Amino acid sequence: MATEPSFPFPDVPPATVPASALGPDLRERLRLSLQRHVRSEAFRPALTVVGFRGNDTDVVRHGVDRPEDAVLELVLPSRYSAVGVLASSIVATPPARTRRDAALAIGVPRSGPVISLLATSEQVIDTKEPQGWLIDACLRSVGRPTAPCQIPALEFPIALWLDRLMVAILNAPSTAPVAWETAIRLCPVPRQWRSDDPVDLGRTLGSTTESWAALRSAAAQGSRSPVGVSPERARWMDDAMFARWCMGSFPDLASLRGDVAFLAPPTVAEHIEIALRAAWLAFSG
Numbered sequence: 001m002a003t004e005p006s007f008p009f010p011d012v013p014p015a016t017v018p019a020s021a022l023g024p025d026l027r028e029r030l031r032l033s034l035q036r037h038v039r040s041e042a043f044r045p046a047l048t049v050v051g052f053r054g055n056d057t058d059v060v061r062h063g064v065d066r067p068e069d070a071v072l073e074l075v076l077p078s079r080y081s082a083v084g085v086l087a088s089s090i091v092a093t094p095p096a097r098t099r100r101d102a103a104l105a106i107g108v109p110r111s112g113p114v115i116s117l118l119a120t121s122e123q124v125i126d127t128k129e130p131q132g133w134l135i136d137a138c139l140r141s142v143g144r145p146t147a148p149c150q151i152p153a154l155e156f157p158i159a160l161w162l163d164r165l166m167v168a169i170l171n172a173p174s175t176a177p178v179a180w181e182t183a184i185r186l187c188p189v190p191r192q193w194r195s196d197d198p199v200d201l202g203r204t205l206g207s208t209t210e211s212w213a214a215l216r217s218a219a220a221q222g223s224r225s226p227v228g229v230s231p232e233r234a235r236w237m238d239d240a241m242f243a244r245w246c247m248g249s250f251p252d253l254a255s256l257r258g259d260v261a262f263l264a265p266p267t268v269a270e271h272i273e274i275a276l277r278a279a280w281l282a283f284s285g
Contacts, residue, residue, distance in 0.1 A: 026052065026107050027115050027126075030084055031146065033057060034105035034119045046073065047087045049141075051080035071134065073236045074141040082109040083141050094227055106130065108138040114152040131269050136241040149240035151247055154209045154283040156226070156260075157188045158276060161205075165272070169263050175267045183272060198271040202278025209283055216242040 005212060047067035049060045060083075063070030067087065076083045086107045104127075106243040107115040116130035164186040165178065172178050184194050193204045199260060210218075218224040219234035219242070227249040234242060250256065257276070261269045 020279075026082055026109060027117075029057060030105050030107040030115055031117055031124055033084060034086060034103060034117055034124060047085065049074060050084040050086065051076060052082040052084060052109075053080045057084070068133075071137045071141065072136070073233055074222065075236075076141045082107055083138050084108075084188070085138055104134075104232050106134055106138050108135075108142055108144070110142045110144070114138070133241070133245060136237075136244065138239065140236060140241060145238055146241045146244075149212060149243040152245050152283070153212050153213075153215070153243070154206060154255055154279060156212075156243075156246055157205060157209055158231075158279065159247065159253055160188050160226075160258060161186060162256045162272075163250050165260050165264065166256065169260070178268060179265075180268050183264075183268055187275075198274040199278045202275035203282040205275065206279035206282030206284075209279075212239045212243040215246075 027053060047063045047070045049070050051058050051060045061074065063069040071085055087104050088101070098280060103119045105117040114135060116127040118125050118127050139146050165183060168178050168182055168186060184196060187194065187201060187205060189204045189208055190200070195201045195204065215226060216234050217239065218238055219226060219229050220231050222231040227246050229242070229245065237245065260272060265274065
């Protein structure tokens, strides 16, 4: 597998305000910001990015039509010691799993623990071990690495293949179901190395899979654009965030695999399973 180095994060000037100069406790300031945010009439469709400096809290960006664009590719100005994000959310309350509007607040200093709060109309609570692309984005905005990625790189081409297959299966007329030849054509391996033997095809898929670092580097240079990630966005991400972002573009892999196995013609489904097992053996070996 490829071992290319990670593409560098854009240069960020050192913070002119030390983390110790946050004034009141960041958690309490985030809590107050969240309570004000929930009382706002426009909080539901919006995402607001704030910067903390001393005793001041400034709105840095505000997104409505495409809220995620407010935080993606953000490099927090050096005068701020921490970044905060206020966003709409939904909670489901047991036992009936009643869904209610809520709001989420995330605070990430240039060094130190991440803070995550959730507000409903009744209370504000701390969330435990926050995860997700918003956490990743806040960390990148202050030049910090995201949590290590536990996703094997092979899951990406497999998800890409199965997703293409699902589209083909669902669009195929009942009189002409998807054939193995179509599955071969949709497999993300170089055309000249495709084989009608499922074991050979799987081995090629597993042995030609690139590392997340190599995939991000290619996206950052503009030579490839997996799941529509722009060069600028790929440069801003780190390898772990890039991996999670790419995989987040697909349904759960186990569900996707099960759907293809259930909906594809039996012979095609069997060949795909053989190819996937061969791919994992080649990737691991």
